[in-house]
Amino acid sequence: xxxxxxxxxxxxxxxxxxxxxxxxxxxxxxxxxxxxxxxxxxxxxxxxxxxxxxxxxxxxxxxxxxxxxxxxxxxxxxxxxxxxxxxxxxxxxxxxxxxxxxxxxxxxxxxxxxxxxxxxxxxxxxxxxxxxxxxxxxxxxxxxxxxxxxxxxxxxxxxxxxxxxxxxxxxxxxxxxxxxxxxxxxxxxxxxxxxxxxxxxxxxxxxxxxxxxxxxxxxxxxxxxxxxxxxxxxxxxxxxxxxxxxxxxxxxxxxxxxxxxxxxxxxxxxxxxxxxxxxxxxxxxxxxxxxxxxxxxxxxxxxxxxx
Numbered sequence: 001x002x003x004x005x006x007x008x009x010x011x012x013x014x015x016x017x018x019x020x021x022x023x024x025x026x027x028x029x030x031x032x033x034x035x036x037x038x039x040x041x042x043x044x045x046x047x048x049x050x051x052x053x054x055x056x057x058x059x060x061x062x063x064x065x066x067x068x069x070x071x072x073x074x075x076x077x078x079x080x081x082x083x084x085x086x087x088x089x090x091x092x093x094x095x096x097x098x099x100x101x102x103x104x105x106x107x108x109x110x111x112x113x114x115x116x117x118x119x120x121x122x123x124x125x126x127x128x129x130x131x132x133x134x135x136x137x138x139x140x141x142x143x144x145x146x147x148x149x150x151x152x153x154x155x156x157x158x159x160x161x162x163x164x165x166x167x168x169x170x171x172x173x174x175x176x177x178x179x180x181x182x183x184x185x186x187x188x189x190x191x192x193x194x195x196x197x198x199x200x201x202x203x204x205x206x207x208x209x210x211x212x213x214x215x216x217x218x219x220x221x222x223x224x225x226x227x228x229x230x231x232x233x234x235x236x237x238x239x240x241x242x243x244x245x246x247x248x249x250x251x252x253x254x255x256x257x258x259x260x261x262x263x264x265x266x267x268x269x270x271x272x273x274x275x276x277x278x279x280x281x282x283x284x285x286x287x288x289x290x291x292x293x294x295x296x297x298x299x300x301x302x303x304x305x306x307x
Contacts, residue, residue, distance in 0.1 A: 002126045002180070002286040004306040005077075005103040008152045010039040012076035015069035015104075016133055017044075019062050020111050021084025022051035027134065028081055034136040035079075045069065048081060055086035062086075063093035070102045077152065081133045083110025087188075091115070091197055096122040105152050105305065107282075108132050109209075109275040113184030114192060117199045120182065120286035126304050128152065129184050129207070129275065130282035143273075144280045151282035151304050158290075161281055161298040163273045171293035172257070175267025177235040178301065181289045183207035185275060190221045193228050201234040205291050207283060209240030211276035215251045218242060222260055236267040236291040238298070240274035267293045 008014075014035060016028070028049065032042050045065030047057040056062060069078045080087075091114065100123045107128040108116065116127040131140075131148045143164045150159065163169055182199050183189055183206045192198045210218060225231060239261065242253040251259075257270055269291060273279035284304040291298055 002120060003100065003103045003124050004126055004304060005105045007155065007305040007307060008077050008105055011041070013041040013043060013074045014077045014079055015043050015045065015072065015075040016048055016079055016081060017062070017065045017069060018048045018050065018056040018081045019066060019090060019115065020055060020087040021082060022056040023081045023134070025049050031133045031136045034138065043075065055089065059089035060093050063090035066090065067095060067098070070099050070104055075104060077105035077107070079131070079133050080108045080112055083108060083112045083132065085111065087111040088114045088191060088197070091118055099123040099125065107148065107152070109280070110185050111188050113188035114197065116184060116285045117182055117192070118197045121197070121199065126284050126286040128282055128304070129285055130280060135280065141279055147280060147282040151284055153305070155303040155305065155307070157301065157303045159300045161283070161300060163271070163281065164279045167273055167279065168271065169269055169296055169298065170271045171269050171296045172262050173266060173268035174293050175236060176290070176292045176294055177205065177267050178288060178290045179204045179235045180286055181205045181207055181283060182285055184209065184285070186210040186218065186221050187213070190224050193224065201230045203233070203235050205236045205238060205289055206230060206234040207238040207240065207272070209272070209275035209277070210242045210245060212244040213242065214246055214248045215253055215256060216248050218245060218253055219251070219256050219260070222256060226260070231264050231266065234266065237261060237264070238272055238291065239268070239270040240272040241277040243277045267291055269293055269298060
């Protein structure tokens, strides 16, 4: 069973880190103010405001910031400022034994996908495909905050994962499977293939989302996962949104699902609100989850935090 990080309560301390591309100080500070207005204490990593071009700082510096947050007994949750390029750079410089002994809530999406899955794989830690610091602003839909806090500040179990009203989950291939859920951003997931940090999908529910890609490139990445055996080995498949993606060669994201994913015959659910979309479901990477496409339900079967 994966390790559940301690629950997040109002008044707790949240650590902010920049793990990939830089972010401007003004937007970081405004989001921190939102967190503080919610009743949380906030501390920032040494390199949160750094800017070295493509990435914020060196891999070692960014990894050090993250490790410092895990080792700080006052920190209850860790929120990256953004994803962006280069998050995978820090993976070799993390101490997974120390992280296992000092579990914390860590959340994000986009390039943070790599980190979320690696922390589950190498530190046995449940992580959260959910909000980044950039999402803590007054215009963020209440659904997103409700999802985040339901996952990180509640012991409710089992807990259904439901899209916002007017955005139905769509079951495409019937089945009922239970397994740990892995995955996230398609581009980032594909980037782990052939590395020591490749994600094992055996017997697991594979979740995928993407943003602003041509259908042909989505097809290419899906084919890469197919040839790597990730669909063959998984128990079920969840396809999230492809927000801002566009059709080309006469094919759309939906066409790819129908022509490539549906014929695999694995239990399949689509249209999950997640990641880069406006609405962001909080998906606990590493938690035991039931995918029931007979009844069109997705349910987390265990608490995802602990007392």
